[in-house]
Amino acid sequence: MSHATIKDIARRLNISLSTVSRALRNHPDVNEKTKGKVLSIAREINYFPNSLAKGLKNQKTNTIGVIVPEIEHHFFSAVISGIESVAYNADFTILVCQSNESYEREVINTHALASNRVAGLLVSISQATKDVEHFKILQKRDIPIVFFDRVSNDIQASKVIVDDYDGAYNAVNYLIEKGYKNIAYISGPEYISISRLREKGYRDALLKNNLPINDDLIVHGGFSEKDGIKAVYTLLQQKIRPDAIFAVNDPVAIGAFIGLREKNIRIPEDIALVGYSNNPVSSLIDPQITTVDQPAYEIGKTAAELVLEQINNGDSDFNPQTKTLKTKLIIRNST
């Protein structure tokens, strides 16, 4: 059996397609009685309006595309959950892709979403992405794009981020107040927004407190756990051993945690540790990790709201805005 169409309903009632269409969309120009009959048949035969046909005809869909680096990382799955909940309430559906931190795959995902005629796009760029032309192409087609967390400076678009700089500054400042002197920073790729902003916060906190900046204590890597492990090994080989580590995000902090645990280095007695994200795991491990809270679910909701707003306004008043959500330093036992 194939799907029912308005034609089936029309035939059953011996009325025209247009009347059925109107009845289903609650158009005023249709007799109440007829409408009742249409709706009743529709229910009876389990009619599901064909979104493809509707989208083709109306030149717009109720689909939002989402591209994240890794679905499995808690921060992103929480963001997606926030996006989904807003989309659900607005009667939208989400197409979810992961770039696997690969630029090529991100481009292909973008094209696939373009083919699917998404009404809007929500993106956190991959750690390999330096060029954002693929997104600009969609923007030229009037597809609103909202970036979140990992955003690009090279594109005019709405963005949802946290106060990356402040969060980092506060975290490092707190470490300094606690008496730590040789504070290392494990960063992500240099060209990614959050790496840079958080590094700036780190540097400024040191400067402000008249502490020297030691480039040996700044390590660049990726955004995942294994990058954190690797970075710790690198740090432990430096001439000056750090007495504290500030990690660009929680996966990296967890990696550092694992690396330190393997080397039997005590946290915080030998080396203190601060993360960024406030993943649930950070409060479960021992010691519980001090971290900068990023409201992931909220970020997803906000980004989805922004894109829906742009979708509904058309691009009549395209006016890219950046929403900056507040972080909060969660002090726990690792510092």
Next chain:
Amino acid sequence: MSHATIKDIARRLNISLSTVSRALRNHPDVNEKTKGKVLSIAREINYFPNSLAKGLKNQKTNTIGVIVPEIEHHFFSAVISGIESVAYNADFTILVCQSNESYEREVINTHALASNRVAGLLVSISQATKDVEHFKILQKRDIPIVFFDRVSNDIQASKVIVDDYDGAYNAVNYLIEKGYKNIAYISGPEYISISRLREKGYRDALLKNNLPINDDLIVHGGFSEKDGIKAVYTLLQQKIRPDAIFAVNDPVAIGAFIGLREKNIRIPEDIALVGYSNNPVSSLIDPQITTVDQPAYEIGKTAAELVLEQINNGDSDFNPQTKTLKTKLIIRNST
């Protein structure tokens, strides 16, 4: 600017729509030179084939629907990641919905996916779902559905599960060998497959070892962390205090862990703890939790492969199969 169409390409080259269409799909009946020109123009103007039109015409899409209880739970996000990777390689796209453990929402999600004319559906049912009529309606429309992890006995469909019974049996048997006598089971809802199967394994392990089954030590709840916390409080009020707890999944085990930590009850000295899932967090906390490994990513891949197979075969040979993946008891410090 709006999206380019084959019409635009045809106009540019002064050829017909069909030729363009053929060229783009690499049809043999088209001059190599013409094809080259078409492809070149297509690239130049960033042509993205309209999936809506294609789907409408061909009466099939390259979209798979996914419904999970909670995107944010690690098990499910890992499954989704597996699904996405298989879908990506097959040139499919995934529409992701979460039921939030609500039956009503699951039904609405199902209808939304039907409207989007998904080629297939991958589902882990909500903990509130007792009736599966909404899925049967789609099956009647020849939409293949593959269930994973939380499946229903009331519907003929392919399923991807783990050896729930064996995993539980082995875990509890191991506890008994270690000398634990009063082993509690924190379960999910009674009518959900995994709750029942894992309970059966638990019961049989006790029976086999001539241990009494104490109904006070079997607590039913939901599948989340907070359910685990609640269950522990309940258990601690029983006449007989358990010396070990077997939890239906890792979120619940983590909840138990939190509850025990709050009460300053030592793991495993006072009460041992075993989970089910092998979420990454289980190896990070202290003590590291003994758990039954479920290959989440693999489950997602397998389910996606199954549904694609059914999509490609048509329903000519509809022959529901259940794939049972192996679990493995991961012994750590909580037992």
Next chain:
DNA sequence: ATGAAAGCGCTAACAG
């Protein structure tokens, strides 16, 4: 209040 007809972008049968 209802119907007829055109068209969204694409494919495929048919004709040449």
Next chain:
DNA sequence: CTGTTAGCGCTTTCAT
């Protein structure tokens, strides 16, 4: 090898 045409399911103008 290329073109013409009908039609997928739906909405919407224009008639009536």
